[in-house]
Amino acid sequence: xxxxxxxxxxxxxxxxxxxxxxxxxxxxxxxxxxxxxxxxxxxxxxxxxxxxxxxxxxxxxxxxxxxxxxxxxxxxxxxxxxxxxxxxxxxxxxxxxxxxxxxxxxxxxxxxxxxxxxxxxxxxxxxxxxxxxxxxxxxxxxxxxxxxxxxxxxxxxxxxxxxxxxxxxxxxxxxxxxxxxxxxxxxxxxxxxxxxxxxxxxxxxxxxxxxxxxxxxxxxxxxxxxxxxxxxxxxxxxxxxxxxxxxxxxxxxxxxxxxxxxxxxxxxxxxxxxxxxxxxxxxxxxxxxxxxxxxxxxxxxxxxxxxxxxxxxxxxxxxxxxxxxxxxxxxxxxxxxxxxxxxxxxxxxxxxxxx
Amino acid sequence: xxxxxxxxxxxxxxxxxxxxxxxxxxxxxxxxxxxxxxxxxxxxxxxxxxxxxxxxxxxxxxxxxxxxxxxxxxxxxxxxxxxxxxxxxxxxxxxxxxxxxxxxxxxxxxxxxxxxxxxxxxxxxxxxxxxxxxxxxxxxxxxxxxxxxxxxxxxxxxxxxxxxxxxxxxxxxxxxxxxxxxxxxxxxxxxxxxxxxxxxxxxxxxxxxxxxxxxxxxxxxxxxxxxxxxxxxxxxxxxxxxxxxxxxxxxxxxxxxxxxxxxxxxxxxxxxxxxxxxxxxxxxxxxxxxxxxxxxxxxxxxxxxxxxxxxxxxxxx
Numbered sequence: 001x002x003x004x005x006x007x008x009x010x011x012x013x014x015x016x017x018x019x020x021x022x023x024x025x026x027x028x029x030x031x032x033x034x035x036x037x038x039x040x041x042x043x044x045x046x047x048x049x050x051x052x053x054x055x056x057x058x059x060x061x062x063x064x065x066x067x068x069x070x071x072x073x074x075x076x077x078x079x080x081x082x083x084x085x086x087x088x089x090x091x092x093x094x095x096x097x098x099x100x101x102x103x104x105x106x107x108x109x110x111x112x113x114x115x116x117x118x119x120x121x122x123x124x125x126x127x128x129x130x131x132x133x134x135x136x137x138x139x140x141x142x143x144x145x146x147x148x149x150x151x152x153x154x155x156x157x158x159x160x161x162x163x164x165x166x167x168x169x170x171x172x173x174x175x176x177x178x179x180x181x182x183x184x185x186x187x188x189x190x191x192x193x194x195x196x197x198x199x200x201x202x203x204x205x206x207x208x209x210x211x212x213x214x215x216x217x218x219x220x221x222x223x224x225x226x227x228x229x230x231x232x233x234x235x236x237x238x239x240x241x242x243x244x245x246x247x248x249x250x251x252x253x254x255x256x257x258x259x260x261x262x263x264x265x266x267x268x269x270x271x272x273x274x275x276x277x278x279x280x281x282x283x284x285x286x287x288x289x290x291x292x293x294x295x296x297x298x299x300x301x302x303x304x305x306x307x308x309x310x311x312x313x314x315x316x317x318x319x320x321x322x323x324x325x326x327x328x329x330x331x332x333x334x335x336x337x338x339x340x341x342x343x344x345x346x347x348x349x350x351x352x353x354x355x
Numbered sequence: 356x357x358x359x360x361x362x363x364x365x366x367x368x369x370x371x372x373x374x375x376x377x378x379x380x381x382x383x384x385x386x387x388x389x390x391x392x393x394x395x396x397x398x399x400x401x402x403x404x405x406x407x408x409x410x411x412x413x414x415x416x417x418x419x420x421x422x423x424x425x426x427x428x429x430x431x432x433x434x435x436x437x438x439x440x441x442x443x444x445x446x447x448x449x450x451x452x453x454x455x456x457x458x459x460x461x462x463x464x465x466x467x468x469x470x471x472x473x474x475x476x477x478x479x480x481x482x483x484x485x486x487x488x489x490x491x492x493x494x495x496x497x498x499x500x501x502x503x504x505x506x507x508x509x510x511x512x513x514x515x516x517x518x519x520x521x522x523x524x525x526x527x528x529x530x531x532x533x534x535x536x537x538x539x540x541x542x543x544x545x546x547x548x549x550x551x552x553x554x555x556x557x558x559x560x561x562x563x564x565x566x567x568x569x570x571x572x573x574x575x576x577x578x579x580x581x582x583x584x585x586x587x588x589x590x591x592x593x594x595x596x597x598x599x600x601x602x603x604x605x606x607x608x609x610x611x612x613x614x615x616x617x618x619x620x621x622x623x624x625x626x627x628x629x630x631x632x633x634x635x636x637x638x639x640x641x642x643x644x645x646x647x648x649x650x651x652x653x654x655x656x657x658x659x660x661x662x663x664x665x666x667x668x669x670x671x672x
Contacts, residue, residue, distance in 0.1 A: 076448050122653075126660040128447050129390055129610070133602050134656050137649040140599075144646035148639060259599075263455055270452050311469055320463025326456030330449050331441050 021195060024349075035188070042180050050176040051248075052292055057183035058244045059284035063268045064187075064194050064277075065237025070266070071275025072203065073230035074210030075123055079135035080265045082142035083235040085257030086112040087242030089146065092158040092252040101163040101247060105186065108243035109236040116235020123227040127213075139259050146254050155254030160246050179248045186244065190237060195277050206230050267326050273338025282337040290325065294318050361512065362632040363625060368517045368586060370624020371524040375579035376597055377604040377616035378531065379572030385548040385611045386568035389439055390447075392454040394576055395598020396461035399591055401427040401577025402584045403470045409478055416477075423577045431573030435566045443565075458598070465591060476588040477581075520582045527578050528617065531571075535613070544568060548611070603648035607655050609665020619663060623648050 012018045022028040042050045062084055069077045087108030095104050115138075122134040147155040162171065163178070197203035205226045208216040213223040246252045264287065272283020298314040333339060376394055383391050401423045408419035438457060442450050465471055535541035546554040547564040555561055580594055587593075604623045608615025627644045635641035661667045 070448060074448075076451065078451075122656045122660075126656055129451075130606070130656055130660050132390075132451060133606055133652060136599075136602060137652045137656075140649040141646055141653070144642070144649075148642070150639065154640065263459075266452060267456070270449070274448070311467060312471060315471060316463050316466030318463070319459045319466065323456045323459030323461070323463060327438055327453060327460060330445075330453045330456065331438065334445065334449055 019199060021199075038184060039181075042177050047173075047176050050180055052288060054176055054180050054183055054248050056281075056285045056288045057180070057187050058241050058248060059265065059268060059288065060281050061183070061187055061190055061244065062238045062241035062265050063272065063280045063284055064190055065234040065241070066265055066269045067275055067277075067280050068194065068197070068206070068237065069230050069234030070269060072198070072206040072210065073227060073234075075120075075227060075230055076128065076132035077135045077231075077234060078132055078259075078262050078266060079119065079139035079142070080234070080238050081257045081259070081261035082135075082139040083112045083116055083238035084242035084245065084261070085142060085146065085254070086115050086235075087239030088246035088252045088257060089152055089158075089242075090239070091243040091246045092152070092160060095161055095247075096159070100165075101182070101243075102165070104247075105182075105240055105243045108246075109239040112239025112242065113232040113236035116231040116233075116238075117228055119235075120228045120231030123231065124224045136259075139262055143254060143258060146257075157251040157253050160250050160252065162250070163247060175250075176248075179244065183244050183248070186240060190240065191277060191280070194280075202226075202229065264322075267322065271325060271329050271336055273336030273341075276336070276338040278341050279336050279338035282341065286337060287322070287325070290321060291318065294321050358632065362628045364513065365517070366625035366628030367621055368520055368624070369628060370621035371521060372579050372582050372586075372597065372620075373600055373604045373624050374617040374620025375524055375527065375575050375582065377601045377608065377620050378528075378613065379575035379579075380601050380605055381608075381611065381613055381616045382544075382568045382575070383572045384605070385613070386544060387439070387443070387565045388447075388450075389442070390451050390454060391572065392451065392598070393434075393458035393461055394572070394601055395595035396458050396465065397427055397431065397573055397576035398580040398583070398597055399465055399470075399594035400430065400461065400580075401573070402580030402589050402594055403465065403468070403475075403591075404577070405581050406470070406475055406477060406584065406589055420581055423581060424574050427573035427577035428570040429573070431569035431571070431576075432566050435569035439569070440562070440565070462595070470589075471591055474588055474590045477584050516585045520586050523578070524582055527575070531575075540567065544571075600648055603652040603655075605662075606652050606660075607662050609662030611666060612662070612664035615662060615664035623651065626651060 022031070042053065045053070062080055065083075066077060066080050069075050069080075090108040090111045091104050094107060095101070099107075119135060119138045123131050126134070143155075146152050152158065162169070162175065163182075165178075165182075168178075198207070205216065205221045206229075208219065208221060209223045209226045209230075216226070217223050242257070245256060249256065268283035268287050269280070270283070271279075271286055272281070273279030294317045295314065298317045301313050301317075329336060376398060379397070380391055380394050383389050404426050405419045405423035408414045408422050409416060412419075414422065434457060438453060439450075442453050445453075535545060543554070543559045544564050544567060546557070546559055547561050551561055554564075579597065583589075583594060583597065600623070604619045605616060607623060608617075608619030627647050630647040631641070631644040634643040634647075655662060
């Protein structure tokens with residue numbers, strides 16, 4: 001019997017082993033260790049730092065959804081932020097009625113999933129680019145509709161109540177910590193679901209339809225229903241992320257769910273690695289930290305007193321860096337950060353051998 | 356009645372701008388199947404470059420326009436050579452994302468100039484004498500003025516700026532039509548759009564055609580930007596937004612149809628204006644023109660996905 005702790009490389013000798021989630025004990029243990037690390041991490045960080053972590057977690061949830069629609073099913077979605085917005089506005093309408101947050105979170109997801117289903121309907125007829133434009137149109141119509149609804153304060157700030165859980169109140173001091181843990185648990189649950197999705201026939205149908213929908217049809221899958229399922233599921237993730245974002249920022253404003261955010265989410269998915277689980281965390285983390293650092297950099301430039309009349313460095317640097325990162329990744333590492341992660345991991349897995 | 360005519364006319368002027376912007380989009384799509392999300396930024400760059408040339412360099416209008424056209428054409432050419440050339444054969448999502456990244460990059464670059472925020476308007480370049488002398492007397496652009504007011508026809512107020520915009524657009528479209536119907540390069544570009552393999556085997560450089568399509572798109576974008584600038588002033592967000600309005604236009608006209616782009620551009624412009632004129636009073640806050648084109652886009656996608664003139668893709672197993 002091989003020692004499971006000291007093996008090099010993957011040894012999968014039975015079908016059962018091949019379909020297991022964790023190939024090695026080391027993988028499982030390192031994941032648990034990492035989760036433990038994430039649990040204690042906020043204790044060593046300041047409130048603003050925890051806030052950034054919160055954002056990364058929330059965006060990771062939305063990007064996971066995007067990786068289902070766009071990564072697995074290959075349906076380009078440039079309206080993911082609108083689905084986030086649907087979830088957030090659901091929360092803004094429901095939460096003040098006194099409904100606890102752990103009910104609001106799935107509810108927002110379900111409402112968003114319904115809208116995702118509706119938006120997915122054109123996918124029964126059109127593909128690729130046409131479909132991308134349908135989601136773009138949904139994004140535009142959503143922004144406009146919210147901006148014209150008195151019920152939603154025409155896009156202005158709608159207050160979100162503070163939450164409490166089992167007698168633990170999220171107050172001013174621990175607000176970000178509270179939502180850190182809620183987001184973390186949500187993310188872990190949804191990521192687990194995401195990881196398992198490909199092991200079910202529904203998940204494999206998504207990939208089959210992406211690769212060749214006519215062949216999938218011939219094999220007995222229903223491409224239309226599969227696409228609608230992908231849209232609804234992706235939108236569910238986005239809706240959940242939207243509710244979390246709404247609670248986290250304590251207000252729902254339309255600016256948080258615009259076309260620019262949709263693009264940001266798509267960029268996160270691509271930079272992380274489309275259709276990969278680890279990429280869904282690496283992408284948001286990378287781009288959020290980039291954003292924060294660009295803000296710091298532009299403040300630094302401002303402090304130097306180096307400025308030209310009429311030029312706002314902050315509003316220039318952020319899109320500049322963002323665009324540059326996307327283009328560079330697409331040109332030189334189209335498989336995203338996930339590929340780097342894969343290389344590092346396989347180095348350790350096969351150590352001391354090269355491969 | 357004159358209200359309707361007024362809406363129709365200003366809709367047509369707006370539609371011509373859309374037609375120009377959509378033309379560039381369709382050219383790129385036809386040649387290389389690349390979806391250009393950076394069209395809005397090209398429009399803004401062309402418009403602001405002409406502004407900069409006129410105001411900061413004191414160059415006469417026609418020269419400034421030529422400068423802007425040349426620069427955006429070069430920019431389009433360069434962008435294709437540096438970025439898009441590597442994306443050939445990549446999945447469509449990567450190509451879309453590449454142009455989105457490019458749009459963001461250009462956005463950042465524009466923000467590095469003083470034109471990132473605020474409103475600007477072209478110095479009037481027509482001397483009080485009227486249109487005929489315009490071409491000759493623009494050495495001192497800042498001191499001359501476009502005549503205020505304009506013509507009145509059928510109860511429709513038509514400003515000289517609008518007239519000029521229409522004339523300029525029509526001229527541009529004519530030149531483009533000639534180019535594609537008669538010139539060797541234009542025919543080569545059409546052949547690539549028609550069948551890349553066949554074009555390659557007949558000695559057409561497909562690579563060069565791709566780059567040229569981007570250059571042509573840069574030209575049309577700059578033209579569209581300057582037309583918008585003359586009619587309604589310059590504002591980065593407004594100009595970039597036209598880049599998004601292109602999508603309803605190209606979907607309605609058919610993604611790969613040049614006449615479709617022109618016809619649908621005018622249609623969308625008119626529809627948008629009619630919606631603004633007749634629906635706004637019923638909607639709190641108004642602003643129907645911002646959403647109407649996208650509703651049209653959704654409807655077209657549901658009922659006639661390949662648009663008015665687009666070729667339907669027939670898939671075979």
